[in-house]
Amino acid sequence: MTEYNNWDNAQILSKECNANARYIKKSIWIRIQRYEQRRGGPLPKSRVLPSPDYYDVDIMFLVETKLSPDETVILGQCTPPGYKFISLSRPKKDGGGGIGTVYKENIELSITPSSFTTVNFEYCIATLKNSVQFVVVYHPPPSKVNGLKRSEFLEDFEVFLEELSVIPTEVVLVGDYNIHVDEPLKPETRKFNDILSSNGFRQLITEVTHKKGHTLDLLITNENDNTIQRHAVLPPFYSDHRIITCSINHAKPPPVKSVIRSRQFGKMKPEQFTELLQKRMSEFPLDCEDPNVLTDAYVSLTKSVLDEVCPITTRERTIRHRLPWYNEDIHLARRIRRRLERKWRKSQSEEDNEEFVAQKNQVIKLITDSKIEYFSKKFSESNVKDMYATINGLLNKSQKILPVLDCPDQALANKFLSFFIEKVEKIRANVNVSPSSADDCVADADSVEISNPRSNLDANINCCLNTFTPLSETDIEKIIKRFPSKTCNLDTLPTWLVKDNLPILLTIFTKIVNSSLMSGIFPNALKESIITPVIKKSNLDNNMLKNYRPVANMKFMCKVIEKAASCQVVTHVDNYNLGEVNQSSYKKSHSTETALLKVKNDILQYVDHGKVVFLVLLDMSAAFDTGGSPYPVE
Structure with a gap:
């Protein structure tokens, strides 16, 4: 020892x-x-x-x-x-x-x-x-x-x-x-x-x-x-x-080590990947119209190229925590401080104590200056999103909270998975919607005449969105470039590599997106995502699974198809004035602020007219998950 x-x-x-x-x-x-x-x-x-x-x-x-x-x-x-x-x-x-x-x-x-x-x-x-x-x-x-x-x-x-x-x-x-x-x-x-x-x-x-x-x-x-x-x-x-x-007298835990299986993109030659991808493009079945076959072919093609240019390596490393502002000057000053401290402890003299305290203050100054310099530079180079992420880190708002349960990580993940699935199933089971009633609702909706005070459209015009319009390569390119370069761990290619090779991959992306939109089939290979449980409020019991909400990280191709479809749906809704007037979420130029202003203004108007106001607020549990019923689509 x-x-x-x-x-x-x-x-x-x-x-x-x-x-x-x-x-x-x-x-x-x-x-x-x-x-x-x-x-x-x-x-x-x-x-x-x-x-x-x-x-x-x-x-x-x-x-x-x-x-x-x-x-x-x-x-x-x-x-x-x-x-x-x-x-x-x-x-x-x-x-x-x-x-x-x-x-x-x-x-x-x-x-x-x-x-x-x-x-x-x-x-x-x-x-x-x-x-x-x-x-x-x-x-x-x-x-x-x-x-x-x-x-x-x-x-x-x-x-x-x-x-x-x-x-x-x-x-x-x-x-x-x-x-x-x-x-x-x-x-x-x-x-x-x-x-x-x-x-x-x-x-x-x-x-x-x-x-x-x-x-x-x-x-x-x-x-x-x-x-x-x-x-x-x-x-x-x-x-x-x-x-x-x-x-x-207790056994000291060993250092935390992690086994990492990853591709070392930093050592990869980008030009070698681009050259090999260009040669393999002939293997992609551009004449196929099945989105499942096309997506599988894209995954197989890109994976084979990466395996040859940048293969997956397995390595074990000890987890070490480093602070970005810690530098060699601070390290050296701390070593001197410890040496002076040991000297003072041995002599107990006032002179050695003053020397130690002076060095201690010097370490404090170096750390403070280094932190100020680091964060000043970080804020000056950050966009709004990165700046908020840094602030949340400083305010301790970005910490990950998970239940403290006596079970392996895989068992905990399965507990979360079962809970989220059962929660949605129970909510859907309690929603009394049958196919017959849904069909009646659709039939009633078809017979209603649409009034559109904001346009000169005929009130009886058929405003159903029966099919999607194929997108051009230019449209797909705009959609891809608007996405941030974030990558899901399930993606074969990281997003930044997709963007770097977009002139080659653009044809493949356009083919997959259009085949999915025109056939109404979402590729099975994209129906996967990484779910991260996030606690709703930091003061809630972290051992109660109901206090967590699932946050999904989807594959990049999935996001592109989703965006291509949503753009056409939103355009259609706007053109035919089908949107909800009082909706504030997921609506351009609207937010929670506009919703609050609308509610407050209505309340004040009714009060001014001598009326009594009751405000009823409804919160649907798992609203996005329970909205996945097939009947509204029909």
Whole structure:
């Protein structure tokens, strides 16, 4: 087991976490195998951990975070790359308290719910792979303001400890108890120690942990437990509380590795692909009219060319998280800072401390300047869409949330698939639409005369769209070029490569699109998409599948056919004035803003005329999926 520099690594995340200093007062740190556990003061300003693999900090518990659930920006800034953050806000809305857990993504750590409730202290139970339970406790000091009493805390804590004593796994309690265990003759201290011993626990910290000379921050384990291998109380630096580090005997999880099967387009010669594709064009059956055959031929042709020019390779790599603004100057300055810190820790001289603090401030300045330069350049070169994506990342709004279930990824995907399918099937089953009633509706619609006040069209003109019009290569080219160069993983060719070779592929795209439109057949090969479950609101329960909506990423050819059809449908609806006047969605020059303006204006007009207004809002569940009935088409 290699030697580990406790102090240097314990301070990394606190200084490097991109956190707002005023929100976090104390923290507890844990590290696997030599499980480093830290408790310290307010996190200094805006620093992010550039290389978690290098510093090897595994778990951190934050105490008295003063964070509310809606402060996603602070939560995001407190989370270094490659880590997760779980925040439990204080029940009372007084701006204090709160417990947070920051841990590596490859660590199997979960927050364990408990039925025990109390107002005298806060706690959080984090279970490490069903083997060790870490219980973080924060007991606020009793005062007239909070109305807490030490005696009530001891009573509740005794009941809480009795429940923990029967847990079959190893239990480690950490946190700020605000009990002066360094004064064993005090009544509350004697009572506290009796509670520990009677339930088979022991307290390991004997050194001073507070600037006023008391031991308030504790490390408690079972009496016969050898989970804790070593621990230490480090010199004060961040706040009025000192740092406690400890090491536990637990297998360290291996680095996260991923097996990647992909084509390395960066090494491909584009001119070689274009030349070979031009030679193989004779293999495409341009005289065929079956969209399924044409689509399969296109996939086979492009795949064979890519396999020859840019074959699929399989490689394994360790997942590393890098920050784009982290550079060599910052890396060198941090190395100097750590060397000066070790020097100060050894000498404890004021001169060495000043030198260390000066270098620490230099690192902070370099990081700040680098981040300002990076994001200024990024915003100046971004379009509106990319700019919003960057802002959402900074505001921690682009995080991916999935259920925390004890099952493999494939099983979770199947759970989502079954849920989304069953949801739509149930809704459709409850919609009482029969073929006969649908036919009646169509018959009634055919007999209705269309009035068109905005044009001189004959009211009795047949306005049915019976067939699509074939598109020219120029039309298809315009449609393709308007699409952004995004690619679905199911596509044979990436979109950018399609656009680069559009003069060659344009004939194929036009043939497939027109054959699909004229035959009314959508190719089977395009009836696939990648579904991503996206949680509807960040404050919803992430373990409830009903709180997710499916977002589909379709193949590029599918989008082209869809656009070619929708353009003709929209043109037809506009020409014959068939559109809904009050529709605002998917309508040119309309949006939610125009809808709100219309509703508000109507309400005000009716109120001005002395009428009572009732507003009824209807929300159709899975509206797009349930709209896939064949009857409206007929």
